[in-house]
């Protein structure tokens with residue numbers, strides 16, 4: 001068709017057609033500093049042959065929106081670099097990242113070893129979904145290496161780790177666990193959400209894959225739910241990617257762009273919330289209302305030596321318990337908090353507190369401490385203001401004679 005003819009055709013277009021047809025825009029000279037946002041279901045192919053060959057495209061190429069756009073690739077690459085891995089697969093939540101990895105790497109008749117202090121919903125998944133599929137979850141004491149070694153049998157396909165553990169923050173010796181698991185042919189996966197890849201790199205210590213709940217520190221603003229799995233081995237990553245694709249599990253490019261933006265400030269946010277958290281933890285440790293402060297960066301914490309050896313920093317998330325005589329007044333007193341919100345999750349800019357209990361969730365290593373715990377997420381407010389807010393809570397608790405039975409149903 002001649003240029004003239006093409007122009008005539010253009011001119012002849014009806015408005016409906018014009019409305020939906022693509023216009024081309026020059027990208028010349030455009031080199032933005034921002035994370036690109038690409039939304040897509042359909043990927044357009046230049047010709048019939050390339051459409052027919054679409055599944056032969058490189059794993060990082062583009063086939064269909066479900067399998068990712070350049071925005072997904074951007075976040076995957078960023079996380080892969082930070083974790084020092086081979087490949088990152090994104091999932092619609094941290095929980096989905098964990099469950100999809102378990103399902104991709106373990107088959108019916110095999111065993112998964114799971115720490116007793118695992119993130120609560122993972123225990124729930126194991127007891128319901130894994131059991132229904134004929135996969136045997138076995139819970140282990142996160143700090144008893146000898147007992148763990150004895151549990152790794154020839155049906156054990158995966159040793160799951162989470163360090164520090166949920167709420168009670170037990171530190172695990174990942175290197176020792178990797179040695180034991182690999183000696184018996186089992187994989188090691190690590191939930192690294194507390195540390196983030198900036199403060200601990202499980203793959204460097206031999207873990208086979210690492211999960212981050214991006215919803216927490218990495219996205220960092222309490223406004224999205226997203227997860228990642230990064231593998232040390234590319235083939236394993238491809239296997240997981242194929243598995244998620246078959247299950248039809250994808251993520252939103254807008255969420256990925258927000259997470260990638262969050263990562264840009266991760267280092268300064270972690271540094272600040274960690275410093276504020278340590279200031280508050282030290283203050284709480286001396287406070288007359290407090291029984292214990294559980295924080296791996298405090299020298300008196302049982303896991304402190306491992307934390308010091310393996311981690312390069314902390315975060316603002318830790319737990320404290322009250323002296324027994326204040327517990328019954330504490331529940332109602334929480335309502336006087338003005339700055340610190342009551343809520344689960346963590347890793348955002350705003351401070352949070354969540355009352356919880358863990359005894360009913362532990363099946364291997366009974367929780368010996370007071371069973372009414374407060375998990376704090378120290379955000380980016382000034383720590384002195386947060387201390388004043390907590391002092392308001394303690395005052396209400398000690399002055400108020402109103403007692404309420406402690407209520408902390410469900411896991412965090």
Ligand SMILES: *Cc1c(COP(=O)(O)O)cnc(C)c1O
Nearest residue numbers: 093094095119193213215225226
């Ligand atoms: C929050 C959390 C998860 C789950 O992440 P979601 O994105 O909320 O599903 C997994 N592990 C740990 C340690 C978490 O704190």
